[in-house]
Structures are given as structure tokens and as C-alpha cells.
Amino acid sequence: MNSVIQKAKRIIIKVGSSLVTNDGKGLDAGAIEKWATQIAELRAMGKEVVLVSSGAVAEGMQRLGFDKRPTSIDELQACAAVGQMGLAQIYETSFRAHNIRTAQVLLTHADLADRERYLNARSTLFTLLRFGVVAIINENDTVVTDEIKFGDNDTLGALVANLIEGDALIILTDQKGLYTADPRKDPNAEFVHEAKAGDPALEVMAGDAGTSIGRGGMITKILAAKRAATSGAHTVIAWGREDAVLTRLASGEAIGTQLNAQTAQLTARKQWMADHLKTAGKVVLDAGAVQKLRNEGKSLLPIGVTAVSGEFGRGDVITCTDGDGHAIARGISNYTSSEARRIMRHPSAEIQSILGFVEESELIHRDNMVLL
Numbered sequence: 383m384n385s386v387i388q389k390a391k392r393i394i395i396k397v398g399s400s401l402v403t404n405d406g407k408g409l410d411a412g413a414i415e416k417w418a419t420q421i422a423e424l425r426a427m428g429k430e431v432v433l434v435s436s437g438a439v440a441e442g443m444q445r446l447g448f449d450k451r452p453t454s455i456d457e458l459q460a461c462a463a464v465g466q467m468g469l470a471q472i473y474e475t476s477f478r479a480h481n482i483r484t485a486q487v488l489l490t491h492a493d494l495a496d497r498e499r500y501l502n503a504r505s506t507l508f509t510l511l512r513f514g515v516v517a518i519i520n521e522n523d524t525v526v527t528d529e530i531k532f533g534d535n536d537t538l539g540a541l542v543a544n545l546i547e548g549d550a551l552i553i554l555t556d557q558k559g560l561y562t563a564d565p566r567k568d569p570n571a572e573f574v575h576e577a578k579a580g581d582p583a584l585e586v587m588a589g590d591a592g593t594s595i596g597r598g599g600m601i602t603k604i605l606a607a608k609r610a611a612t613s614g615a616h617t618v619i620a621w622g623r624e625d626a627v628l629t630r631l632a633s634g635e636a637i638g639t640q641l642n643a644q645t646a647q648l649t650a651r652k653q654w655m656a657d658h659l660k661t662a663g664k665v666v667l668d669a670g671a672v673q674k675l676r677n678e679g680k681s682l683l684p685i686g687v688t689a690v691s692g693e694f695g696r697g698d699v700i701t702c703t704d705g706d707g708h709a710i711a712r713g714i715s716n717y718t719s720s721e722a723r724r725i726m727r728h729p730s731a732e733i734q735s736i737l738g739f740v741e742e743s744e745l746i747h748r749d750n751m752v753l754l
């Protein structure tokens with residue numbers, strides 16, 4: 383097997399907290415310099431690179447003298463604010479040695495959920511690539527609360543891969559890749575060299591973070607690969623301290639776990655809808671409507687809706703679930719939540735008499751919907 387990284391032109395590289403901060407002991411300048419040197423080589427090979435780096439909280443904890451992760455949000459946010467300075471500084475210095483400029487890009491979930499801000503982030507990242515700048519991306523931890531967090535940078539890495547149509551996502555971590563069980567807990571765990579991104583069997587193997595430094599663990603990496611695959615990006619999970627890991631991957635050597643994207647690619651607008659981690663509202667569908675959406679390629683009509691929750695406006699992205707609460711689809715609503723509550727369970731021909739006007743006969747048109 384040749385690594386997919388060999389052919390990939392635009393690559394998103396994600397490095398985890400434990401790697402970046404040497405297991406919480408402080409920024410690992412040596413490791414960061416090595417990645418910067420390798421990224422410079424990748425660029426000389428004609429590849430474009432965007433870096434998603436964790437480590438702000440872990441580094442801030444170190445700088446402020448915390449020996450265990452604070453539990454209060456404001457202290458965590460203060461740590462992130464302090465630590466992010468260290469990250470920006472060390473990447474700037476390490477890349478400058480290779481005559482490469484860096485840019486700090488801090489994103490929140492709200493930035494990517496809003497269509498205009500999403501398109502702004504996208505064009506800024508494209509412009510940075512055009513200028514030959516390596517963007518160093520992290521979540522803007524200082525301003526986000528738990529409810530609106532990406533939560534972990536594996537997810538953020540996948541969303542960035544989708545946002546800028548990356549060919550591959552490389553997740554560097556403290557393990558050689560995915561094992562059939564957490565190798566910290568199960569000595570018999572076997573290494574997985576290659577699999578299909580999105581294969582549900584992988585989710586069973588992957589556990590949470592083995593340390594208190596990392597956030598997501600392996601499960602968020604597996605789900606990130608599934609998410610990145612929707613825009614056609616392949617994922618490689620590899621050990622960040624493996625000698626010349628990035629350049630060897632780029633030369634085609636198979637290192638780590640390769641998760642191949644095989645799902646059909648979504649269009650750009652559908653990609654944006656699919657990448658909403660949270661939505662303002664939700665509608666519950668009856669079995670007939672689930673069937674129409676899933677198997678018949680139909681739009682969602684008000685008659686198939688049995689409940690509406692949350693507050694949303696016309697044009698907002700909402701989630702459609704089945705009666706058991708499983709998400710089926712996401713799409714742009716033609717009606718507000720209060721209008722939807724009034725027209726649900728009714729045939730579209732009655733919308734005029736109920737509301738006094740008709741926007742559309744569908745609650746969500748098929749063209750504005752993505753199945754999950």
C-alpha cells in the first residue's frame with residue numbers, strides 16, 4: 383500500500399496537546415521544529431499545508447502553575463489565552479527558520495455555522511495558501527462555552543479539511559495509530575493499518591483519551607475521518623514522534639493507520655449543512671417521511687412532521703430526526719419554528735388557510751437538504 387499522502391496536494395495536519403506540550407511538561411520546541419522542517423519539505427514538494435494545533439490549555443496550565451486541569455470554565459479559558467501566546471510564538475519562530483510565514487486563525491463553531499462567516503473563513507484560508515503562509519488553527523477557546531464548542535481539535539481538523547477541500551487530513555498523536563482496543567489498557571490490541579473511513583466497526587475499537595492532557599481520544603479521530611471523507615479527504619492517524627513521519631508519508635511510505643474516503647462527495651453547500659455540529663431547531667418525522675427522505679429522494683412536507691423543538695427562523699439549518707431521536711437529515715427551513723408548529727401534520731394545500739400565506743409547499747426542499 384502506498385500512502386495517500388503521496389498524491390495529496392492540500393493537506394491538513396493536526397497535532398494533539400500531549401505531543402505539542404510533551405505530555406503537559408511545556409512546549410516541545412524540538413518536536414515542533416522537526417514538524418516545521420518536514421512541512422517546509424512538503425511545501426518544496428509542491429504541497430499546501432494547514433496546521434491545526436492543540437495545546438493552548440495544556441501550555442497555559444503549565445505557565446500558570448496548574449498541576450491538574452482546572453474545572454472552571456473561566457480558568458480553562460484563561461489557560462487557553464495564556465497558552466495560545468506560546469503556541470503562536472513557537473510556530474512563528476520554527477517556521478521563520480525556513481523562511482515561511484505563519485498566521486494565527488482562531489475559529490469557533492459559530493463561525494462555521496453562519497454561512498457568511500464560513501465563506502469568509504474559507505476565502506481567508508485560501509488567500510493565506512496563495513501567499514504561501516502556513517495557517518496555524520485552533521479553537522478560539524477564550525470565547526466559547528461548552529454548548530457551542532467543537533470540543534476537540536480532531537473535529538476541527540476535519541471541518542477545516544472540508545472547508546478548504548483538503549485532499550488529506552493527517553492526525554498526529556501519541557500512538558502509532560488505531561489499535562483494535564486502547565493499547566494503554568489492552569496489551570493484546572492489534573494495529574489497524576488500513577480501513578474505510580466511516581466503517582462503524584472502527585467506532586467500537588476506539589476509546590476516549592488515555593491521558594488527562596488530550597481531549598478526544600481515538601474515537602474523535604475516527605469520527606473526524608468519517609467527517610473528512612464527506613468532502614473526499616483521506617485521513618492518516620500516525621505517531622507524531624515517528625522519525626520524519628510527514629516526509630515519509632509524503633514519499634508514499636505507509637505509516638500509521640490510513641482511513642480511506644470512499645463516500646460520495648457532497649456539494650459545497652450540502653457540506654456546509656452537514657458540518658453543523660449543532661442546530662437551532664429540530665423536527666421529528668413520522669415513519670413515512672423518514673422513508674421518503676431516505677429512500678425516495680423526496681423533500682420534507684409539513685404533513686410528515688410530528689413535533690418541532692427549538693426556535694428557528696426561515697433560512698436556518700435545522701435537524702430532522704426519526705421518532706427515536708436519530709438524526710436523519712439536516713436542511714434549510716422554509717418556515718420559522720412557530721409557523722412549522724402550526725402547519726405540522728397538515729397537507730401543504732392547507733398552509734394558506736392556516737398561516738394566511740404560503741412560502742413553499744415543502745418545509746425543507748430536497749435541494750436544501752443533506753442526509754446524514
Ligand SMILES: Nc1ncnc2c1ncn2[C@@H]1O[C@H](COP(=O)(O)OP(=O)(O)O)[C@@H](O)[C@H]1O
Nearest residue numbers: 398399555561563564589592596597598599600
Ligand atoms: N483503539 C485505540 N487505539 C489507539 N489509541 C486509543 C484507542 N482507544 C483509545 N485510545 C487512546 O487515545 C489516546 C490519544 O488520544 P488523545 O489523548 O486525545 O490524543 P491527542 O492529544 O493527540 O488528540 C491514546 O493515547 C490512547 O490511549
Ligand SMILES: N[C@@H](CCC(=O)OP(=O)(O)O)C(=O)O
Nearest residue numbers: 399437438439534535597598
Ligand atoms: N483548543 C484546545 C484543544 C483541545 C483538544 O482538542 O486537544 P487534543 O485532544 O489534544 O487535540 C487547546 O488548544 O488546548
